[in-house]
Amino acid sequence: MRVLRLKKKKEISGVLKTGRRAHAESVTIVYFPAKETRAAVCVGKKFGKSVRRNRIKRLLREAFRTNAHGMKPCAILLIPKVAEEYSYARFERDLRKLFKREKLFES
RNA sequence: CGAGCGGGCUACGCGGUCGCGGCGUACCUCUGAGUACGAUGAGGAAAGUCCGGGCAUCGCAGGGCAGGACGCCUGAUAACGUCAGGUGAAGGCGACUUUAAGGACAGUGCAACAGAAAUAAACCGCCGCGCUUUUGCGCGGUAAGGAUGGAAAGGCGAGGUAAGAGCUCACCGACGGGACGGUAACGCCCCGUGCCAUGUAAACCCCGUCCGAUGCAAGUUUGGGCUUCGUUCACAUAGGGCUGCCCGUCCGAACGGAGCCGUGAAUAACGCUUGAGCUUAUCGGUGACGGUAAGCCUAGAUAAAUGACCGCGCUCGACAGAACCCGGCUUACAGGCUUGUCUCGGAUC
RNA sequence: CGAGGCGUAGCGCAGUUUGGUAGCGCGCUUGGUUCGGGACCAAGAGGUCGUGGGUUCAAAUCCCGUCGCCUCGA
Numbered sequence: 001m002r003v004l005r006l007k008k009k010k011e012i013s014g015v016l017k018t019g020r021r022a023h024a025e026s027v028t029i030v031y032f033p034a035k036e037t038r039a040a041v042c043v044g045k046k047f048g049k050s051v052r053r054n055r056i057k058r059l060l061r062e063a064f065r066t067n068a069h070g071m072k073p074c075a076i077l078l079i080p081k082v083a084e085e086y087s088y089a090r091f092e093r094d095l096r097k098l099f100k101r102e103k104l105f106e107s
Numbered sequence: 108c109g110a111g112c113g114g115g116c117u118a119c120g121c122g123g124u125c126g127c128g129g130c131g132u133a134c135c136u137c138u139g140a141g142u143a144c145g146a147u148g149a150g151g152a153a154a155g156u157c158c159g160g161g162c163a164u165c166g167c168a169g170g171g172c173a174g175g176a177c178g179c180c181u182g183a184u185a186a187c188g189u190c191a192g193g194u195g196a197a198g199g200c201g202a203c204u205u206u207a208a209g210g211a212c213a214g215u216g217c218a219a220c221a222g223a224a225a226u227a228a229a230c231c232g233c234c235g236c237g238c239u240u241u242u243g244c245g246c247g248g249u250a251a252g253g254a255u256g257g258a259a260a261g262g263c264g265a266g267g268u269a270a271g272a273g274c275u276c277a278c279c280g281a282c283g284g285g286a287c288g289g290u291a292a293c294g295c296c297c298c299g300u301g302c303c304a305u306g307u308a309a310a311c312c313c314c315g316u317c318c319g320a321u322g323c324a325a326g327u328u329u330g331g332g333c334u335u336c337g338u339u340c341a342c343a344u345a346g347g348g349c350u351g352c353c354c355g356u357c358c359g360a361a362c363g364g365a366g367c368c369g370u371g372a373a374u375a376a377c378g379c380u381u382g383a384g385c386u387u388a389u390c391g392g393u394g395a396c397g398g399u400a401a402g403c404c405u406a407g408a409u410a411a412a413u414g415a416c417c418g419c420g421c422u423c424g425a426c427a428g429a430a431c432c433c434g435g436c437u438u439a440c441a442g443g444c445u446u447g448u449c450u451c452g453g454a455u456c
Numbered sequence: 457c458g459a460g461g462c463g464u465a466g467c468g469c470a471g472u473u474u475g476g477u478a479g480c481g482c483g484c485u486u487g488g489u490u491c492g493g494g495a496c497c498a499a500g501a502g503g504u505c506g507u508g509g510g511u512u513c514a515a516a517u518c519c520c521g522u523c524g525c526c527u528c529g530a
Contacts, residue, residue, distance in 0.1 A: 049154090049427075050427085050428055051428055054413095054414095054428065058413085059415080061126095061127090061414080062125095062126075062127095062414055062416095063415085065125095065126070065127095065415095066126085066416095088414090088416080
């Protein structure tokens with residue numbers, strides 16, 4: 001399935017204001033119920049140079065994409081935490097944990 | 108064999124599954140977009156933004172001052188602060204490397220401390236004369252020696268002298284003139300001048316050359332109509348425009364606020380990738396580079412696309428991600444491959 | 457994309473224009489004063505001048521490169 005992206009600044013700041021937060025070891029999510037599932041990844045300058053930032057975005061995006069099946073539709077922000085090392089396995093594990101805890105799966 | 112020097116190339120590869128950007132074709136359609144297939148999709152530095160240009164706009168912008176950049180010569184180039192070939196200088200046994208390398212009789216400034224003296228001369232010395240004659244004092248000559256300093260009046264040897272001194276001579280250096288070679292920087296040879304005068308222009312400056320400003324968030328198109336108010340100006344003055352200023356020149360209109368309806372508004376499209384383009388061959392040139400022919404089309408996103416997992420191989424993979432586009436410079440970088448009538452040392456024939 | 461500024465002792469700043477000695481305040485150490493502490497007085501320590509080159513006899517200062525931080529404009 002295709003994951004829609006969350007683009008507009010208004011929408012993002014809206015989610016940040018009114019959304020619900022949940023934290024894990026490697027990532028924080030902020031979400032708000034919506035008509036369709038739309039996601040955005042936030043990686044600022046503090047994470048390093050562009051190659052490093054791109055790497056984080058790709059890992060996180062991929063982890064979200066492969067685990068977003070059967071989710072309740074919502075607008076969601078994915079915010080990684082600053083760390084020495086980033087791996088796909090850790091992002092995937094933490095995202096699954098968060099989705100379960102917040103009961104975002106429909107079934 | 109060892110140690111070097113110079114140049115060039117490359118930047119993990121292959122296969123499978125899932126996924127992303129734009130493109131083409133086909134299909135469906137609720138006109139929002141979607142589905143399938145196909146080919147395609149980051150770099151040598153994409154980086155830093157240090158230079159140069161294209162392109163765009165500012166009413167095509169002429170002159171002067173100010174300001175900035177550059178600075179051996181010749182060439183290459185669209186242009187350059189870049190590159191190539193040379194000259195001089197410095198370093199290295201050498202291959203070779205480095206070089207902001209115009210001007211200090213146009214002027215101004217600075218040279219701390221030390222030292223007698225820093226652009227001007229005599230502290231200790233040395234020598235002569237006079238006095239005294241144990242020491243020494245005075246006058247004069249001198250710049251060889253000592254001491255200070257980054258720098259002390261060309262260097263070194265010989266002659267010469269009371270002691271000395273380019274005072275004289277040879278060699279080297281400097282300056283001036285001439286011949287020859289070279290497009291030139293300059294080289295080399297000959298002759299002359301005993302050489303009245305330091306360093307610093309990455310101090311101000313002088314000379315020569317060049318520079319209009321702003322930058323793709325440039326800019327173009329679409330999206331709007333009505334009412335009302337205000338400011339400046341149309342003889343001159345004044346006002347306005349692309350830079351700090353002045354002169355010249357151009358303009359007849361330009362700008363701003365409020366309300367109503369309408370409204371996607373850091374929005375959509377264009378700019379946006381065919382270009383001083385790339386590859387191969389060949390010709391000219393020492394070379395940078397240029398000419399000709401054939402072939403090729405090779406990212407174009409806009410919160411921003413290259414990833415994840417599995418398998419195999421090896422040397423176990425560095426620095427690092429296009430954002431208008433080119434030419435350079437600078438900086439970062441695991442390694443691997445390759446090359447030379449190249450250099451030095453050792454051994455052997 | 458473009459423009460500008462800063463980096464000096466543990467902290468906050470002078471010194472850079474015009475090159476020769478790095479200084480001020482707070483803090484620190486030692487001594488004095490006090491019954492003791494504070495305040496005060498006296499003495500002292502402490503700086504690769506962000507970093508790598510260059511110019512110069514000599515560089516915190518002049519020039520070039522580079523690193524980090526901050527601010528501003530579109």
